[in-house]
Amino acid sequence: MVGSRPYPADQVELSFIRTLHGGVQYVLAKSTNNVELINLIQAHLSTSAEQFKRGDFSVAELMHGFIMPGLAQLKLAKPDDIKFEYRALENGGKIHYSSDYPQFVSALHEWLEARAREHSNTDIPDHKLQHLTNSD
Template identity: 35%
Template sequence: MQLKHDWMKWRSGGVHVMPFDLERTLHIFSKTAQGGVQQVIAKDDADTEQIMLIREHLSQISQAFGQGDFSGPAKIHGADMPSLAELRTAQPGQIAILYQELPNGAEIDYATENTALIEAIHKWFDAQLSDHARHAVPGHPHHLHHGH
């Protein structure tokens, strides 16, 4: 069964790229007019191990993304993941990528004025929501545990 094989391949790839436990965390992808906000939070606010692992991972990938390196998502979701090619073509500074800690995890805010890149971010979020399935939800960041 191809779908099950792809999911198992994704799960095994995710272990190497994402250090936190998918069962103990939740991905939230919120589209905005300028791009979007990607959040990963621990399901248990007292799970300090997962919160630390989330923060380390999102901090690292936000730095990589800021340099145009989207190899992390390609390792998890495949090199042909929707919109990765478009995101890789962004010039330095064309997408503002801001990492921020949350009380129960962390987030990355992606913002640009380039309409093609905004559309690419939205499609990329849709693909991640599909791939992460029950470990991800669409959301609105202002409804979550924000520390600001």
């Protein structure tokens, strides 16, 4: 990893799930009692989603490097070409990434798959089932 996370990596589970129109990133605290960690996760994901909406991928570049697969294409998107929807969860949060444009869907898939490889993607029960329909 190039940069540092705002939370301890050994205390979270990361999951990157590919969907028809993009994907979903989950960051969950391993301990549901760790309120401070959950707050850090939620603040980081909320801020990241807002930055991505503005086309600002500087934090992603700092954490993952400038040559991360898919990132150059994502940076070409205009506002509203890609949706970045953050949602707080009881034990962390998630960002749902989606686009109606094939070039950005492909870039999201590349980007999320690279992140999954980098972070050793955790299989979180029931989360994949929520994203296997065409309604994504």
